[in-house]
Structure formats: C-alpha cells, structure tokens
Amino acid sequence: DSSAEATAAGGWRFRQVLLDPRGDLAWGIEGVVDLTESEELGDAVIRVERVGAVGD
Numbered sequence: 001d002s003s004a005e006a007t008a009a010g011g012w013r014f015r016q017v018l019l020d021p022r023g024d025l026a027w028g029i030e031g032v033v034d035l036t037e038s039e040e041l042g043d044a045v046i047r048v049e050r051v052g053a054v055g056d
Contacts, residue, residue, distance in 0.1 A: 001038075007032060008012045009034075009036075010030045010035050010036040011033055011034045011035050011036070012032065012033040012035065013030075013032050014021045014028070014030065014031060014032070014033060015030045016028060016029050016030075017054055025054065026053055027052065027053060027054060028051070028053075029050070030048075030049050030050040030051075031046055031047050031048040031049045031050070032046070032049065033046050033047075034046075034047065
C-alpha cells in the first residue's frame with residue numbers, strides 16, 4: 001500500500017507500507033518529497049517524518 005498527496009509547500013506527502021517476511025504489513029514509513037528543492041538539486045530530496053507501526 002502506498003499513497004501520495006500534494007502539500008501546500010510544493011511537496012508530496014507519502015506513506016508506504018513495508019512488506020515484512022510474514023506478510024503482516026504492520027509497519028510503514030511516512031514523509032515528504034520536497035519538489036522545489038529536488039528540482040533545484042537535480043535529485044530527490046526526501047524528509048522521513050515517521051517509521052513505525054501502521055495505524056499508530
């Protein structure tokens with residue numbers, strides 16, 4: 001499962017559920033891709049805001 005939505009500050013907020021060996025899908029990562037800074041640097045600028053159990 002993954003999703004992305006636009007932010008007011010010119011970025012994409014994302015959430016990605018991580019696949020674990022048992023297939024529980026209990027963990028995920030959330031953050032923001034800064035589109036403006038990525039364009040300036042020519043590389044993806046990603047800020048991880050949270051890694052943890054899904055639904056917390």
